[in-house]
Amino acid sequence: MSIDPTPAKVIQPLDVDYDAIRSSNPHRMVHGVEARLxxxxxxxxxxxxxLQAYRTSSGIRAVMAKLKEHRALASGGKRVKKLVSVEGRSHWRLFIPANTSHLHVPFLKGELNRLVPHSKGGHELAVVFLSVTKKCPLKCEHCFEWHNLNQKEVIGPEDINRMIENLQSIGATNIAFTGGEPMLRVREMAESIRRYKSKSQFWILTSGFNFTATNAAELRSAGAHGVVVSIDHYDPLAHDQFRGSRGSFRDAINAVKHALDKGFLTAISTCVTRDNANREYIDEFMNMARSLGVGFVQWIEPKAVGHYAMQDVILKPEHQVVLEEALLDYTYAEAFKNHPLVIYHEYYQRKLGCFASGNKMVYVDTDGDLMSCPFCHRKGGSLLSDDFRQSLENLRSTGCSDYAPVIG
Structure with a gap:
């Protein structure tokens, strides 16, 4: 497949009926009595x-107190009143396995261990973002891998498998393939997923490029669990301009349709810039997401790395206030009960501290090197190395330079 990484200077609109691109299998928002049950x-x-993890009433009381403390800091003690139903599976957070999944208890034990240590097992990592290619046909304005794009590949299929085996040896609930554009390695991903799906949930993080109905079916048949599609504006031309590629909006919403059609847990991820950090834009974007049929929308704040390096792009406090108020509305307000749930990591980081740096999450770059997260470009050792566990411990001890440690 040939890739032209150079976008046109002026993106021209496509003559496409975007409203006609919709799935007949949207996610269902669950609330009321059903959600309470x-x-x-x-x-x-x-x-x-x-009870299994601690065995004693004192241990259980200690961890329940920590959970209550976290909830109070994050949401004032409020509980989410709606869930997302996907083919009979219920979800209230994007990377938490459904409680009917065999991965749910190992995930829970790992979460409890981070709050109050125990010796009864559990997964060390909740989410790993695993970059499997440097190649990408887009030139996205906010790309954090900008300086690595379309360079010579370093890792091959066997390297990917070895990294997955290393991650699963310590317990990794979710492994999310990213890049570059991971759909350029759809065959290799499908083979790895088919081989390792029993011990992790596998995700595809994509711009929508090459996420055809055929490829969606192959990945789902292999055992892939979820798809996160990047959409950075509700206006097709504005999205295409941001992504540096004519037709990328069409590809993105087609990818959402194909993912929903095949039964993937499907989400949209969007970078909210200063220009878009206003309530009018947020409401319009969330209405689009609802019409597309997804259950989750992830908001990401721009960071001064990659293509944004040395640029003044960080959201100001007044922008963050707009997003935080909108988050609470879309999570708790009756008026928005049928809109997707919002995942807003920076909000929780400001409240609770950073969950990356090998604590709950880690990023693996296109060289196979461990990093704290996609936005912290400090290599911490290779996941391909025999001593990757020590590298992971080093990341944990170093922590995040932007957010305080997670409370414990």
């Missing part, structure tokens, strides 16, 4: 898992 079941699973 699901939550009661989850509370019972939480309690049973805590």
């Amino acid at each position: 699901i939550r009661l079941r989850q509370q019972a699973i939480n309690l049973w898992t805590a």
Whole structure:
């Protein structure tokens, strides 16, 4: 497949009926009595898992107190009143396995261990972002891998498999393939997913490029769990300009359709710049996401790395206030009960500290090197190395330079 990485200087609009590109299998938002019953079941699973992990009433009380503390800091003690239903599976967070999944309890034990240590196992990592290619046909304005794009590949299929094996040896609930554009390695991803799907949930993080109905079917058949599609504006031309590629909006919403059609847990990820950090834009974007049928939308703040390096792009406090108020509305307000749930990592980082740096999450770059996250470009050792565990411990001890440590 040939790739022209150079976008036209002026992006021209396409003559496409975008409103006609919709899935007949949208996610269903669950609320009311049904959501309360699901939550009661989850509370019972939480309690049973805590009993298995701690065995004593004092240990259970300690971890429940920590959970309450986290909830109070993050949301004032409020509980999310809606869930996302995907083919009978219920989700209230993007990277938390459904409570019917065999990965749910290992994930929970890992979460509990981070709050109050125990010796009963569990996954060390909740999410790993694994970059599998340097290649990409787009030139996105905010790309954090800008200086590595379309360079010579370093890792091959066997390297990818070895990294997955190393991650699964310590427990990694979610492994998300990214890049570059991971859909350029769809065959290799499908083979790896088919081989390792029993121990992790596998995700594809894509611009929509090459996410055809055929490729979606192959990945789903292999056992892939979820898809996150990047869409950076509700206006097709504005999105194409931001992504540096004519037709990228068409590809993105087609990817959402194909992912929903095949039964993937499907989300949209969007970079909210200063120009867009206003309530009118947010509401319009969320209405688009609802019409597309996804259950989750992830908001990401721009960072001064990659193509944005040395640029004044960080959101100001007044922009953050707009997003935080919108987050609370879309999470708790009755008026938005049928809109997607919002994932806004920076909000939780400001409240609770950084969850990356090998704590809950880690990023692996296109050389196979461990990094704290996609926006912290400090290499911490190779995941391909025999001593990758020590490299991971070094990342944890170094921590994040932007956010305080997670409370514990």
